[in-house]
Amino acid sequence: MxxxxxxxxxxxxxxxxxxxxxxxxxxxxxxxxxxxxxxxxxxxxxxxxxxxxxxxxxxxxxxxxxxxxxxxxxxxxxxxxxxxxxxxxxxxxxxxxxxxxxxxxxxxxxxxxxxxxxxxxxxxxxxxxxxxxxxxxxxxxxxxxxxxxxxxxxxxxxxxxxxxxxxxxxxxxEPEITELHEIKTNAILASGISKNVDGSFEIKPKKFGILPGLIEPDALQTMQQIPGVNSIDESVSSINVRGGTHDQNLFLWNGIRMYQTGHFFGLISVFNPNLAHTISIYKNGSSAFYGESVSSVVAMSSTPETAEKNSFSAGINMINADIYAKYNLSKKSYIEISARKSITDFVETPTYKEYFNKVFQNTTITDFSNNQNVDYQSDKKFGFYDATLKYVQKIGNKDQIVLDLITIKDNLEVFQSATVYDIFRSENNILRQQNYGGNLAWKRNWNSFNTTKINVYNSAYELLANQTTTFENQIVIQENTVNNNGVNLENNHILNSKFSLNDGYQFNEIGITNLEDVTNPDFYRKVKDVLRTHALILEGKYNDTISRVYFKAGTRVNYIEKFKKFIPEPRIQFGYGINKSLNLELLGEMKSQNSQQIIDLQKDYFGIEKRRWIISNDSTIPIQKSRQLSLNLSYEKKGWLLDIENFYKKVTGITTSSQGFQNQLEFVKTTGDYEIWGTEMLVQKKMNHFLTWLSYTYNHNNYHFVNYEYPVFPNNFEVMHTATWAGIYEKNNFKIALGTKWTSGRPKTSPDNSQIDLSNPTLVYNKPNNTNLHTFAQVNFSSTYKWEDANGIQYKLGVSILNILNRKNEISEYYRISSLTNSIEEVETFSLQRTPNVSFRVSF
Known part of the structure; x- marks a missing residue:
């Protein structure tokens, strides 16, 4: 148990x-x-x-x-x-x-x-x-x-x-994440012109309407209608943006920096107006990817945003003729060519004669004829041309290669002779100006979020003058050449529909040569300088169209090898839509520039294109630096547009040689700065087919040269008051525009008559820029009409008249001792007289 x-x-x-x-x-x-x-x-x-x-x-x-x-x-x-x-x-x-x-x-x-x-x-x-x-x-x-x-x-x-x-x-x-479209102001100044939320102006030449005096969408002529942009001598080679000189602007053609911007020595843009697809103009707040300028940026692109069919067009006006052709080689490649040439070899039109008189007044060429009055003879040849080539090839669905080439050339030959007191005298003048450029770009879309762009470019500029005189048995050769090479790398990252980030690297090498060779007496000088710059760029953007907030901030850090110097350049763009009609915009930037144009002697290069490019040496020729801030308020409702912008800008490191003085400072070598502040206003009204606008600009612009006896005085490019009005009518294919421009006179320096010894005249001046020229006023007209035949061929006829009232506007004035009378004489330069132009174009 x-x-x-x-x-x-x-x-x-x-x-x-x-x-x-x-x-x-x-x-x-x-x-x-x-x-x-x-x-x-x-x-x-x-x-x-x-x-x-x-x-x-x-x-x-x-x-x-x-x-x-x-x-x-x-x-x-x-x-x-x-x-x-x-x-x-x-x-x-x-x-x-x-x-x-x-x-x-x-x-x-x-x-x-x-x-x-x-x-x-x-x-x-x-x-x-x-x-x-x-x-x-x-x-x-x-x-x-x-x-x-x-x-x-x-x-x-x-x-x-x-x-x-x-x-x-x-x-x-597949993600469909794209940046929200930036809010643009509806047609501003004319159809085809708009203002982006980042403060830049955008011109679409193929959608361009009409402006007074213009029958073609010339980029550099059009931008002069924007408040704050002016040209004191009617030249596209002397565009002044908020008091800056022309060389302080950055002009880019498909990524190539252009050192020559004007044909006919400044009266016609070198950029074919029938070619560009998008032109962006920044007065302030430019992207950190734009360097080497202390003033504005003008970026032109001829690459279309969408695929286009084959096309051909040809046109002629009273100055030049041009052709344009685009041919699709396949579904993924096309070639595009354009060419333009002056017609002055065949005919001297009234337009050409007015242009010629305007360009060559008060130059050594007209001085020869003015000083000779016996058996004077002259034989002149003038011509220009430009041509472009574009090749685009898409590789697969992600890669694209674009090749751009451009060539520009102006050529002048003038032979003058006269017999005075049985002595034969002659002069043979040759002046050549040209710019070649090339850009090879590769773009890859890694995915919907990331894109890489790499481009390699070259720009070569040459200005050559050759003068041979028989009486003095003298030969004078002057040459200014620029060779600019660079590599740009840009990465774009879209983080989401509101945020994006861009980063990149840029390498730039610029070499400039100045040559002077004189016989009898013998003199030879050749100076070549090279500067290499590296830049790192980073910028981010926030764009919310729902809350109407736009913010973009970035910086580029430049490193100059020769000077072992770092230069940071921060940029900012901020926009806020207070409501659907009222927008606030704040722009700011700091920029620098290593090259500039100077004038050694006013008679260099015959006094026609007397500026030459030089490179900074970081001492007597400083690196130019700028800082700028602007605040804009715009109101748009029921066809009305009111735009007011206040700005402040300061540029340091300028030289007296770069400012074109023709007074007591002409031979003074010193450095300083200029400081400008002002207001730009635009009032515009759109009523059905009629558009009218009135703009006004006020600015106060002073030089500061601390080592000069007069340390502060008005800037040579100060135009204190500018008012512009235009009335434009566009209906169907008919367009007509009438407008007027009025500006206060630019500063000039008068001689001190109380100190002149008539027995031995010498120039003694008052304080620099102590007075002003007379006011400038001009009325302009233009009209175009377009029609199409049964075969789909389009025709366009245009007519324009500059300075309808034939007003004699003085654009510069200086003083000199006359060799004939041994006295002080006043030398005046005037704007264009009444100048007509007619154009005709065929497209299909």
Missing amino acids: LLPKQFHFLFFLFFLALNLFAQGQGQVMPFKKIISEIEKQHQVSFNYTEDNISGLELIPPKKTLSLAQKLEYLSKKTNLSFENIGNQFINIYKKSDEPQIICGYVFSNADKKPIENANINLDDKTQTRTDSKGYFEFKKENQNTFLITHIGFVSKKNTIGNTDSENCLQLFL
Whole structure:
């Protein structure tokens, strides 16, 4: 008989044996708990419907089995199928229901992450959505196709007949993340001109309407209509933006810096007006990717934003003729050419004569004729041309290569002779100005978020003068050449629909040579300087069109090898839409410039193009630096536009040689700065087909030369008051414009008559720029008409008249000692007289 303790021990052993046997056979568990344990052990996620697993229980598989073995075990023990998606997601469905169920996962193709709440639109108009894992399913039944849509992604249509119902689909959507369109002011000044939210002006020449005096969308003539932009001598080679000199502006043609901007020595732009697709003009707040300028930026691009068909056009006016052609070599490549040449070789039109008189007044060429009055003869030849070539090749869906070439040339030859007191005198003058440029660019779209651009460019400029005189038996040769090479790298990263980030690197090498070679007396000088600069750029942009906030900030850090100097250049652009009609804008920038144009002698290069490029030496020729800030308020409603902008700008490191003095400072070599502040206003009204506007600019601009006896005085380029009005009518294909421009006279320096000794006249001046020229006033007119024949060929006729009233406007004045009368004489230069022009163009 067993004792109680022994009985208890045997009972415990029996219970333990039963328990071990039960564990060896496996304990039945709810199916949901089994797959939950598998999820934890193998880091996977099951997708299922509750109906398929409700009430299901079975013995779990051994934990030592692999994931695939466990799924095979579960499939054998149940009426379920298991689909393993990359050892990450596992779909569960009934074997009997397989043909009736379509399931899938939706991922972003950019980062391969699942897309939640994507809409699955079925043929029967019903919808379902993806869950947090991107999973969806629906009954096949009579469904043939389904459409997947989601905000920020390209919609994708799928055909069910091509799917394998035994496996869930893996679908990838392409992001449709693009920067929100920047708010632009509607047509400003004329159709085809708008103002961007970043403060820049944008001109679309192919959409350009008309402006007074212009019958073609000339970029450099058009920009002079913008408040704050002027040219004190009517020249596109002397554009002054907020008091700056022309060389302080950066002119880019398809990424190539251009050192020559005008044909006919400044009266015509070198950029073919029928070629450019987009022209961007920045007075302030330019991108950090623009360097080497302390004033404005003018960036021209001839690359279209969208594919265009083959086209050809040809035109002629009273100065030049041109052709343009674009031909698609394939679906992914095209070639584009343009050429323009003066017609002065064949005919001297009234327009040409007015231009010639304007350019060559008070130069050594007219001095020769003025000083000779016996048997004077002159033989002159003048001509210019420009040509461009573009080749574009797309490689695959992500790469594009663009090659741009441009050549520009002006050539003048003047032979003059006269016999005075039986002595024969002659002069042969040759003046050549040319600019060649090339740019090779590669662009790659890595994906919808990231883009890389690399371009390599070269720009070569030459100004050459050769003068031979028989009487003095003298030859004078002057030459100024610029060779500019560079590499630009730019990366664009779109973080989301509001944020983007740009970074890049730029290398720039500029070499400038100045040569002077004189015989009798013999003199030779040749100076060549080279400067290499590296720049790192970083800028970020936030653009929210819903809250009407735009913010862009960036900086470029320049490193100049020769001087071992770092120069940071921060930039800022901020815009805020107070409401739908009222906008506030704040722009600021700091910039620097290593090259500039100077005048050694006013008669250099015959006094026609007397400026020569030089490089900073960081001492007597400092690096120019600028800082600028502007605040703009604009109101636009019911066809009205009111724009007011206040600005402050200071440029340091300027030299007296770069400012074109023709007074007591002409031969003084010193450095200083100029400081300008002012207000620019524009009032515009659009009424159906009629547009009228009135602009006014006030600025106060002073020099500061601390080492000069008069340390502060007005800037040579100060035009204190400028007012411009225009009335434009455009209906269908007919356009007409009438406008007027009025400016206060620029500063001049008068001689001090009280100190002149008439027996031995010498020039003694008052304080620099102590008075002003007379006011400038001009009325201009232009009109165009376009029509098309039955064959689709378009014709365009244009007529313009500059200075309709034929007003004699004085644009400069200086004093000199007359060699004939031995007295002080006043030398005046005047603007164009009444100048007509007619153009005709054919396009197809």
